Amino acid sequence: MKKFAKAGVHFPVFLFSLSLLLLFFPAAPGYSWELLVSSPWLSTIARFIGGVNVAVKAVQEWDDEGIPFRKIRRRNILPESRIVALDVFEATSLGLERKQFPRLFLLYGTVPFDRTRADYYFSDPSVLPFIAQRVLTALAQFDPGNYSYYQRRLSEFQTRLDSTVLVGRQLLRDYPIFDLSGGFSSLLSAAGCTLLPEDRALVEKWNRAEDLQSLQAAVSEALKQRIPVIVDSGTPKAIRDALKGNKDILVLGRPGQEQDLLLFFHDQFLLLWNRLAPLRQRRLTEKEGP
Numbered sequence: 001m002k003k004f005a006k007a008g009v010h011f012p013v014f015l016f017s018l019s020l021l022l023l024f025f026p027a028a029p030g031y032s033w034e035l036l037v038s039s040p041w042l043s044t045i046a047r048f049i050g051g052v053n054v055a056v057k058a059v060q061e062w063d064d065e066g067i068p069f070r071k072i073r074r075r076n077i078l079p080e081s082r083i084v085a086l087d088v089f090e091a092t093s094l095g096l097e098r099k100q101f102p103r104l105f106l107l108y109g110t111v112p113f114d115r116t117r118a119d120y121y122f123s124d125p126s127v128l129p130f131i132a133q134r135v136l137t138a139l140a141q142f143d144p145g146n147y148s149y150y151q152r153r154l155s156e157f158q159t160r161l162d163s164t165v166l167v168g169r170q171l172l173r174d175y176p177i178f179d180l181s182g183g184f185s186s187l188l189s190a191a192g193c194t195l196l197p198e199d200r201a202l203v204e205k206w207n208r209a210e211d212l213q214s215l216q217a218a219v220s221e222a223l224k225q226r227i228p229v230i231v232d233s234g235t236p237k238a239i240r241d242a243l244k245g246n247k248d249i250l251v252l253g254r255p256g257q258e259q260d261l262l263l264f265f266h267d268q269f270l271l272l273w274n275r276l277a278p279l280r281q282r283r284l285t286e287k288e289g290p
Helices: 002-006 011-020 040-053 088-093 115-122 128-142 144-172 185-190 200-207 212-224 237-242 261-275 277-288
Strands: 033-037 054-058 060-062 068-070 083-085 104-106 176-179 194-196 229-232 250-252
Touching: 033 040, 033 128, 040 054, 040 060, 040 083, 040 115, 040 128, 040 144, 040 261, 083 088, 088 104, 104 128, 115 128, 115 185, 128 144, 144 185, 144 261, 176 185, 176 212, 185 194, 200 212, 200 237, 212 229, 212 237, 250 261, 261 277
Parallel strands: 033 054, 033 083, 083 104, 176 194, 176 229, 229 250
Antiparallel strands: 060 068
């Protein structure tokens, strides 16, 4: 570690980079099978766990505004298709029932979290391993001969997730973030950020389009102090409309359909690290004194 420090390399950053070079376990030559998944979030995890063995297609994808839309119609799904959905509610809402699709696999009977906050839970490092484990179970049921491959991919997922969180904590721990996002609070908390505003009841008022003048004042004060202000597609419309046109606000997106989920999280950490540069410089100046 000392050698890396002397070279100017943070150990967690090195660890994350090293994890990208870890074993990418090959599938059987020429073997690949198609899997349909109910949501774009599930597709990012299924692609990782399935690796080169599985061609994943999402029934729903995100549009440019981050809103899910249906890409694959029910009539275009073959009865013998292998399908994974989050739970009964999600499958039914998409017209997917075991009567018509006997190979439908439900990760849960009823998902154990608030489905309206899917972004929050699919970005939560404490929840992701459990979802990934259920995805492994689904893939192993469809393709039992390659269970050991999927198990190794799950282990790699956990290792890289831990490394990603370590990088986030190395870069962002104890730094303030004015968080108006609808989904990334869990990821920022895992990175050790100080989330503002601390008065969450006030944020709830803003979400209901109440007292928006105090929102704009609080955002202006945060930006004045060089604190990043973030929103995303899950931020309530009232807040997004009130802050529309403010170029100093950082808008976080969602992972692309083919993007590695953990690289996406890593990129968000780096994006915030760069935005914190003025605050870091001010703190350094104040520490050094006149």
